[in-house]
Amino acid sequence: xxxxxxxxxxxxxxxxxxxxxxxxxxxxxxxxxxxxxxxxxxxxxxxxxxxxxxxxxxxxxxxxxxxxxxxxxxxxxxxxxxxxxxxxxxxxxxxxxxxxxxxxxxxxxxxxxxxxxxxxxxxxxxxxxxxxxxxxxxxxxxxxxxxxxxxxxxxxxxxxxxxxxxxxxxxxxxxxxxxxxxxxxxxxxxxxxxxxxxxxxxxxxxxxxxxxxxxxxxxxxxxxxxxxxxxxxxxxxxxxxxxxxxxxxx
Numbered sequence: 001x002x003x004x005x006x007x008x009x010x011x012x013x014x015x016x017x018x019x020x021x022x023x024x025x026x027x028x029x030x031x032x033x034x035x036x037x038x039x040x041x042x043x044x045x046x047x048x049x050x051x052x053x054x055x056x057x058x059x060x061x062x063x064x065x066x067x068x069x070x071x072x073x074x075x076x077x078x079x080x081x082x083x084x085x086x087x088x089x090x091x092x093x094x095x096x097x098x099x100x101x102x103x104x105x106x107x108x109x110x111x112x113x114x115x116x117x118x119x120x121x122x123x124x125x126x127x128x129x130x131x132x133x134x135x136x137x138x139x140x141x142x143x144x145x146x147x148x149x150x151x152x153x154x155x156x157x158x159x160x161x162x163x164x165x166x167x168x169x170x171x172x173x174x175x176x177x178x179x180x181x182x183x184x185x186x187x188x189x190x191x192x193x194x195x196x197x198x199x200x201x202x203x204x205x206x207x208x209x210x211x212x213x214x215x216x217x218x219x220x221x222x223x224x225x226x227x228x229x230x231x232x233x234x235x236x237x238x239x240x241x242x243x244x245x246x247x248x249x250x
């Protein structure tokens with residue numbers, strides 16, 4: 001009897017370990033990003049060869065369930081080189097004249113505006129540490145680590161935004177060294193999420209991976225895989241295969 005109980009206990013422990021390892025993040029959300037040799041210019045204009053060469057992720061999941069209308073969906077791109085991650089957002093918005101950009105002080109309540117958000121979890125275990133970057137439509141930034149109120153994380157971030165009639169654009173680049181990476185993470189898998197706050201008609205929080213009520217849920221981030229190098233990029237190139245297996249459960 002004692003042996004049976006012991007075996008059952010061991011089995012439960014192993015089962016628990018399997019669940020923890022196998023489902024560190026939200027199932028069904030995975031992207032592979034290319035390593036590039038020619039970086040994009042961070043100017044809020046999506047005319048760079050790399051953005052034209054790779055297919056974006058399209059997303060509009062409301063964090064509490066459902067989707068926004070297609071005219072408020074977002075598209076996002078990401079790539080990397082030896083020193084930086086590059087990210088672009090294209091946020092569709094039929095009423096850009098009503099964008100909210102009330103915040104004027106860096107690192108203070110920027111998420112209350114119309115803003116794009118990026119969550120990065122380098123250890124890929126669905127837990128701290130993770131980093132958050134929020135940038136509103138006027139390019140005001142907020143950044144922190146682990147959702148903390150101390151605001152002690154201060155990356156050497158470069159970003160730019162552009163507002164158009166039916167969308168607004170955000171580009172950024174983040175140094176690997178500010179994310180605790182001491183080498184280029186070729187082949188590594190990181191936790192990752194694209195998010196957005198929409199304020200034009202109502203306060204709506206959207207994202208790529210579905211985190212539930214709070215964006216600060218690292219166990220429900222998606223997986224970002226650092227893929228192969230692109231030796232050359234032409235405007236006619238399409239790299240959907242390099243971008244990787246994009247899954248969705250919308």
